[in-house]
Amino acid sequence: MQAALAELAAITAVLYYLGWIRAAETFRYFGVDVGILGLSSADFVLRSPPTAIPVIITLNVLTVAAIELHRRVLRGVLASIDRRRLRTVLWSITCLTSTAVVVLYVRFEEWGSRLGVGLPLLLTFAAGAAAAARRTPAPGRLSDAFASAALMVLAAIGLLWAFTLYGAQAGRHAARTFYDELPSRPAVTVYSDRLLVLPGATWTAAAKTPASSAYQYRYQGLRLLARTPDGYLLLPERWRRGDAVYLVALGDGVRIDLAGRN
Structure with missing residues (x-):
């Protein structure tokens, strides 16, 4: 034994x-x-x-x-x-x-x-x-x-x-x-009530989002790398080695939406 x-x-x-x-x-x-x-x-x-x-x-x-x-x-x-x-x-x-x-x-x-x-x-x-x-x-x-x-x-x-x-x-x-395979990875949309610094992502101001939205900014063009205890590690969809990886912490003013790719 x-x-x-x-x-x-x-x-x-x-x-x-x-x-x-x-x-x-x-x-x-x-x-x-x-x-x-x-x-x-x-x-x-x-x-x-x-x-x-x-x-x-x-x-x-x-x-x-x-x-x-x-x-x-x-x-x-x-x-x-x-x-x-x-x-x-x-x-x-x-x-x-x-x-x-x-x-x-x-x-x-x-x-x-x-x-x-x-x-x-x-x-x-x-x-x-x-x-x-x-x-x-x-x-x-x-x-x-x-x-x-x-x-x-x-x-x-x-x-x-x-x-x-x-x-x-x-x-x-x-x-x-x-x-x-980065282009086929889950697409990530980040909603935030404040301006975030995410170079490589495309963002839309409140004027182009529903008036009832609680978030002022929407960031797209991101891909999921990994989940951490504090939030998500995200990559721009055109990421190149040496570029930044973004850690977006979850909180009251941030929402993360994930969407699979066909």
């Missing part, structure tokens, strides 16, 4: 992290800090499936493929290789991959960024090769336990780093998709 709860907690933590990374990168594209949206932990978890499901499917496929490859091919090949020679090869692979990770990380902007998730997975691969190259740890020896724990941490860091890069990439893709 405890093991199942621990696994559930770990999965939930990963889903939350992926959802947070995806949302943060999506709204960063529009110059908005995700913190002002007031999203809960459940909101981030619910936003994670588009990012998490491909990762889970890929990991399961790779795991099954690796098990089958080891059972059908590698087990016999490894049994025929001298253990000392095999460890030498594995240590050589570890040194090469570790050096590559360090060099690519130091020159990340020039070289490392081109690999995407390949760079952190290279770190995980290096940790796995080192673990396979080590002799069987002696029971109770502190140094062996420390080395095993350090390799596990490095492998986990590589996977978490890969999740971060993948989640950020998914967030940027979602933002670009939102931008491309």
